[in-house]
Amino acid sequence: MPQNLPSEIPLGRFIFERLHQLGIDTIFGVPGDFNLALLDHVYEVEGLRWAGNANELNAAYAADGYSRIKGISCLVTTFGVGELSALNGIAGAYAEHVGLIHIVGVPSIAATQKQLLLHHTLGNGNFTVFREMSENISLTSTVLSDLATAPSELDRCFKAAVIHKRPVYIGIPTNFFEDGVASSLLDTPLDLAPKPNDEEAEDEVVDTILEMVGKSKNPVWLLDACCTRHDVKEEAKQLVDITQFPVFVTPMGKSSIEEDHPRFGGVYVGTLSNPDVKKAVESADLVLSIGALLSDFNTGSFSYSYQTKNVVEFHSDYCKIKQATFQGVQMKHVLARLIASIKPVVKSYTPAVVPTSPQAWKTISHDPSTKFTQQWLWLRISSFLKEGDIVLSETGTSAFGIISSHFPKNTVGISQVLWGSIGYTVGATLGAAMAAQEIDPSKRVILFIGDGSLQLTVQEISTMARWGLNTYLFVLNNNGYTIERLIHGMTAQYNDIQIWDHHKMLPLFSGNHDYENLKVGTVAEVEELFNDAEFNKPSKLRMIEIMLDEKDAPDNLVKQAEITAKTNAAQN
């Protein structure tokens, strides 16, 4: 807490001091006349900055990306026009368990009571409609109406977002921004510990699991999205180390565990998995699944086919053992109990062999004169990546391709596999890069995006330049929406896009920030680039255009598209 605060501070300042206590150093959003006076207070908090995004959807994506690195984020928009523009981004955070505090500056209580036909309203005197729309995609919501309870109501929402990793909606009437509250409220930090589990239920879960592990001959761990999102990566790693069971990840679970870990077996995506990964997971007699989010693209269209019925699912707010659900039993506590108690029951266990497919990246062939395929590219990227990188892959060929890439230690992968909103990663890259800048400015942030998706949110690259971020922007140029082409309409005009001269992009947006434009089309050009020591340093903002064939795609996407097309056809 900053020293020497006056005993009374404006509510606006209270909000940003509190958010700063939670580890938030950047506020995302766009100014609007119902939030301007609130924004004044951002600048009063030492170490806090206002990102100043190009639009609200991008700002929401940025807040999502930031939160995936720092655990929580804040977005500020204005009533009506601003908040509605952000909804798709908020819904994505909701679907994918991302903690995000959405603060909306709304008309004063006086204007609301008079139902004035203000600008940014629907012209029908209905002032509650926008909050109602957001409630559908928020864990909880509030519109402040009483100064006396405002700080506790704010704290309630802040806590919910941090603990449960979902968006919360907070509307603040303009008349409250300057109202005074006691600064001593900040002396007590928010208690962010999850509440304890019901003791009896937790005992039953732990005992049952230990019994199942004791009886099992070849169990596996399977780590999914919520392993990272709900912060149990460390617990998972310890359990793998203790048990020595092979560990697999889903596409959304990628980067939940080091891929160089001797027990790491690869990425499991149902029928889209490498055959040896598929066999290893599906022949297990016990599947210990942590943080599962079983969406179609995360599971090869629901094509899991375990041979066993012994499946344990660990979730943030419940556990499931075979068919029994234990509501409210949070995995965080259960995993801690297992760390303390699992060793004796696995004493006699002989570690199963780990599949070799995750090593494919080490042995790819290089014919330097040829145009490369995506299949080659994604393997090749593995050795460009280095420890600590943050890697974003856009919905489309990139999100499928990155599954084949090997991640070095502490690599963080970000991909919106469940919500799958194209354009997401440009905003998310900004957010992740601002978070990285705060944590360790030498960290590299790397985006892979197709030329089609790039068009939706391109202007947020300008905010990267504004903050002096040296991100890598790999633009996969295949003249349109190749993922859609594979699903339906291979030659349809609607999957084509207006061709941009990508090399004019950084000149348009960069202002005084140093940038570099690059282009690769052959194996030799990729090799030269990845072997260039200067290129490997994040010393400027770089756009690397990768020239690809319109129909080229990673193998797993081709297979997924066939399944999706077949499913659609079967339904007609």
Place this chain on the structure above:
Amino acid sequence: MPQNLPSEIPLGRFIFERLHQLGIDTIFGVPGDFNLALLDHVYEVEGLRWAGNANELNAAYAADGYSRIKGISCLVTTFGVGELSALNGIAGAYAEHVGLIHIVGVPSIAATQKQLLLHHTLGNGNFTVFREMSENISLTSTVLSDLATAPSELDRCFKAAVIHKRPVYIGIPTNFFEDGVASSLLDTPLDLAPKPNDEEAEDEVVDTILEMVGKSKNPVWLLDACCTRHDVKEEAKQLVDITQFPVFVTPMGKSSIEEDHPRFGGVYVGTLSNPDVKKAVESADLVLSIGALLSDFNTGSFSYSYQTKNVVEFHSDYCKIKQATFQGVQMKHVLARLIASIKPVVKSYTPAVVPTSPQAWKTISHDPSTKFTQQWLWLRISSFLKEGDIVLSETGTSAFGIISSHFPKNTVGISQVLWGSIGYTVGATLGAAMAAQEIDPSKRVILFIGDGSLQLTVQEISTMARWGLNTYLFVLNNNGYTIERLIHGMTAQYNDIQIWDHHKMLPLFSGNHDYENLKVGTVAEVEELFNDAEFNKPSKLRMIEIMLDEKDAPDNLVKQAEITAKTNAAQN
């Protein structure tokens, strides 16, 4: 109707044939896997095209702009991610009475019934949530569930959008796109005539108005947004011609009547009006107001102060005389009745003097060596404009400035004064320009936008180039959000933006389309440009950067900002 249709056609084709019958020649939107198979059918309808927008919000804005020219438009998005991105644009169309048909490709009935954890869902099996969000900002909504009733249900929604000029929401499960319906359904065009008024109520309204007119000594007409939107411009003009009462417009009503009409008196904005306009309107003893939308920015913050209580409001779905509301009495019929019956009661009327302020643009001074002000610029633009132009002015300094500009005959002005979403006009310009291309390719479409607003939606300029549109893009460069600066935070960093090199914009987006970059900073440069015959022809896509002082703004905006700031302060 196209000849030689087979007796049964896919529902997808039925939809687009029907929309084409309504005068829609362009479908806006972004492809997504739940709408791809639907889009195939766009290409089967002769004379129909798929715009292929850069993102969904821009597409919604474009559909809005198109509808303001052609009376109706269609936007196609995909489930979840696509439709939510468009909501702010849909809400704007709702607030401002714009007919817009929003078609969303949603998961098949089979997938919905199984509550599959599909991509583009919230991951909670709730498939109805997105429709519910849209219902708040739609006149009506449907999700098709039965092929037998699908055509009539679609027709019901199409009619509602056309007649009532509001958005409608139509979800179509993917399994229906190819299902066959009878093509003979298309033989009966939709009946788009408004239903008759209750006879007794209409009689009472007409008789009362005639009596009031008969007693009045200096009545005025006041034309507002819904005069254009609900298509009664022709009726209004006839009534002005017959009665010879002076006629005024509101900011949103600008272009409801020719400004060269001998009885045109100027723009009335309450206290922000020119003094002689204010006096003329407020001293009238009868105000006949057609299509009013009395929002803050449309009324000088509700500062109307008529001296009379004799106010008649004509609305699309009710009339109001003094304090009496006649629900369901539609102005379209009432105005027609008045045209037929008003002449006798105004026989003895002596036309009041029309204010001279609308002529100010003819006498502005020109000191060619000076940097110009916005106040000068907006008057000067008057003589650049020519008959038939479509002029879009972005929320901000442009929407306020354009009020002072004189519009030649048949000029159409588009400005989102009530909803006021910044960035709107880039998309709306695309939509208006595509409509203009269909109506008369020689028409000029002219955008005025600030550099701040431009950043939100800039990529839609690429779609203008894609379709060979030769729009004029005037970019007012004042280094950020000047309208916000005037309201709050004149020197605050949050009102600054990343500075772009605007001259790289068209090179990035234009592909093979011919473009020109221009820049003006002095009176002499503006004069030279506007006097250049070649520049006056819409022969290429042009970006004209206008260099302005950060704090410079039209006088009426400065006044409006003072009122807004004062109102906010009083509420704290």
